[in-house]
Amino acid sequence: MAKITFITSDNEEIVAEATSGTVMELAKENNVNGIDGDCGGVCSCATCHVHVAEEDFEKVGAPGEIEADMLELEDNYNERSRLCCQIDMSDAIDGVTLYVAN
Amino acid sequence: MKKSALPDPFAQAREAKGYGTVEDQNDPVTMLLRLKDVRKTAKDTKTFQSGAVPGRIVVPSEVSIRDTRQIPFEVDPPMHGEYRALLEDWFKRPEQPTYRESLEEIITELVDEALQMDSLEVMEQFALKLQSRALTLLLNIPYEESEIWIDWGMHVFRSEESALDGSKAAILYDYIDEQIDKAIASLGDDLYSTLLRSEIEGRKMTKEEVKGVMILTFAGGRDTVINAVTNSIAYFAEHPESLARLDAEPEMTTHAVEELVRYFSPLTHMGRVVTEDTQVCEHAVKADSRVSLCWASANRDASTFENPNEVILDRKMNPHVAFGFGIHKCLGATHARQVLRTLLAVLAAKVKKIEILDYKENIEDWEEFQRKVGYDSIRVRFEGK
Numbered sequence: 001m002a003k004i005t006f007i008t009s010d011n012e013e014i015v016a017e018a019t020s021g022t023v024m025e026l027a028k029e030n031n032v033n034g035i036d037g038d039c040g041g042v043c044s045c046a047t048c049h050v051h052v053a054e055e056d057f058e059k060v061g062a063p064g065e066i067e068a069d070m071l072e073l074e075d076n077y078n079e080r081s082r083l084c085c086q087i088d089m090s091d092a093i094d095g096v097t098l099y100v101a102n
Numbered sequence: 103m104k105k106s107a108l109p110d111p112f113a114q115a116r117e118a119k120g121y122g123t124v125e126d127q128n129d130p131v132t133m134l135l136r137l138k139d140v141r142k143t144a145k146d147t148k149t150f151q152s153g154a155v156p157g158r159i160v161v162p163s164e165v166s167i168r169d170t171r172q173i174p175f176e177v178d179p180p181m182h183g184e185y186r187a188l189l190e191d192w193f194k195r196p197e198q199p200t201y202r203e204s205l206e207e208i209i210t211e212l213v214d215e216a217l218q219m220d221s222l223e224v225m226e227q228f229a230l231k232l233q234s235r236a237l238t239l240l241l242n243i244p245y246e247e248s249e250i251w252i253d254w255g256m257h258v259f260r261s262e263e264s265a266l267d268g269s270k271a272a273i274l275y276d277y278i279d280e281q282i283d284k285a286i287a288s289l290g291d292d293l294y295s296t297l298l299r300s301e302i303e304g305r306k307m308t309k310e311e312v313k314g315v316m317i318l319t320f321a322g323g324r325d326t327v328i329n330a331v332t333n334s335i336a337y338f339a340e341h342p343e344s345l346a347r348l349d350a351e352p353e354m355t356t357h358a359v360e361e362l363v364r365y366f367s368p369l370t371h372m373g374r375v376v377t378e379d380t381q382v383c384e385h386a387v388k389a390d391s392r393v394s395l396c397w398a399s400a401n402r403d404a405s406t407f408e409n410p411n412e413v414i415l416d417r418k419m420n421p422h423v424a425f426g427f428g429i430h431k432c433l434g435a436t437h438a439r440q441v442l443r444t445l446l447a448v449l450a451a452k453v454k455k456i457e458i459l460d461y462k463e464n465i466e467d468w469e470e471f472q473r474k475v476g477y478d479s480i481r482v483r484f485e486g487k
């Protein structure tokens with residue numbers, strides 16, 4: 001079971017947890033504002049863009065090449081940007097904080 | 103080659119130079135063929151404009167047959183964002199459970215009907231009906247209205263003789279004018295009324311603006327959805343194992359839809375007008391010339407997609423651009439996705455086998471590129487479980 005904290009662009013804080021699926025799915029289940037997940041998680045729509053908190057970035061890890069290509073063109077891109085449909089829920093990311101980019 | 107296959111005519115030009123050129127009514131177009139170029143260009147709304155003369159960014163150009171600006175698609179920032187924000191919630195309604203249930207009813211009825219028939223022509227007897235009936239949900243108007251649109255036949259803008267037929271387009275425009283007047287007379291909870299009630303920059307939307315949105319809603323989702331539905335049926339006819347797999351693993355449906363849409367790319371490309379002398383893939387393009395973002399080619403770019411010419415239903419990384427990319431990405435995508443997800447679910451649950459009896463391909467002619475986008479007609483037989 002991993003617990004994730006989402007912070008939306010209007011500073012709402014949502015804490016949610018799950019054992020499987022992706023972080024995007026978790027965000028959608030919990031109606032996190034700014035995470036639309038239009039493409040269902042295939043890395044095509046970039047509507048699941050988050051910034052990983054600085055202290056958690058190592059835990060979450062860097063994007064792969066295809067994901068990085070998508071992110072590079074996004075508004076609000078920074079060096080801790082990820083598409084959260086590409087982050088799997090697992091114990092390894094327990095306690096992580098993610099800032100919704102949109 | 104399988105009957106349902108859509109070959110990629112762009113591969114060689116994409117790899118060799120990255121672009122192609124088409125002559126279009128004395129206003130040539132440089133087609134961008136690589137995924138990265140297409141994405142970059144789509145994001146650069148300053149250099150590559152959508153808000154040109156109405157009809158000019160469409161290829162073939164519609165400048166000679168219309169002057170109503172389609173909204174928000176032929177508008178640039180910052181106005182684009184204002185319009186888009188007004189429309190976003192409405193076009194997200196397809197995610198609501200009641201909407202999904204109604205869609206399922208519409209599609210189940212059509213599939214049941216198809217199962218009863220000896221054979222059917224999919225474009226006219228299935229896809230056109232499905233698209234028209236589903237559109238009543240998107241507009242939130244009575245189901246019966248779809249009968250009028252079905253009667254228009256396959257093409258509102260195209261006739262047998264011409265790819266651009268002004269007199270046929272007039273049918274749609276007159277119809278929309280009439281509907282707007284009706285809504286003005288008595289506002290309801292349909293899309294026309296919602297738009298008429300909307301405010302943009304502190305004023306009410308004009309009739310012409312409402313018309314611009316409505317034309318886009320009708321035109322943008324017609325042949326695209328019809329082709330996607332028909333191509334899906336052709337695909338499953340030749341891949342019954344995929345249908346069986348979707349039935350066993352329904353959680354795969356979302357991925358499958360994205361992959362089919364990537365592979366089909368129902369809209370081949372969309373243009374932009376260049377605002378200043380610049381370069382695309384090391385090729386110079388002049389101010390006031392046109393480029394197009396070739397979604398169909400980008401979606402087969404082997405530098406991103408492994409085995410791009412194969413349908414891999416559970417493809418995990420699928421950064422396709424079949425619904426466009428950037429701020430102008432398809433406004434109707436949520437509706438289209440819901441239509442296709444529902445179609446796949448209903449087919450998987452009810453259909454054992456589909457047999458293709460006869461077909462005529464629809465090949466678009468882009469000079470050096472001949473692209474199959476779907477069918478002019480395709481006759482099939484459905485077999486139930």
Ligand code: FES
Nearest residue numbers: 037043044046085
């Ligand atoms: S949900 Fe579409 S890219 Fe993540």
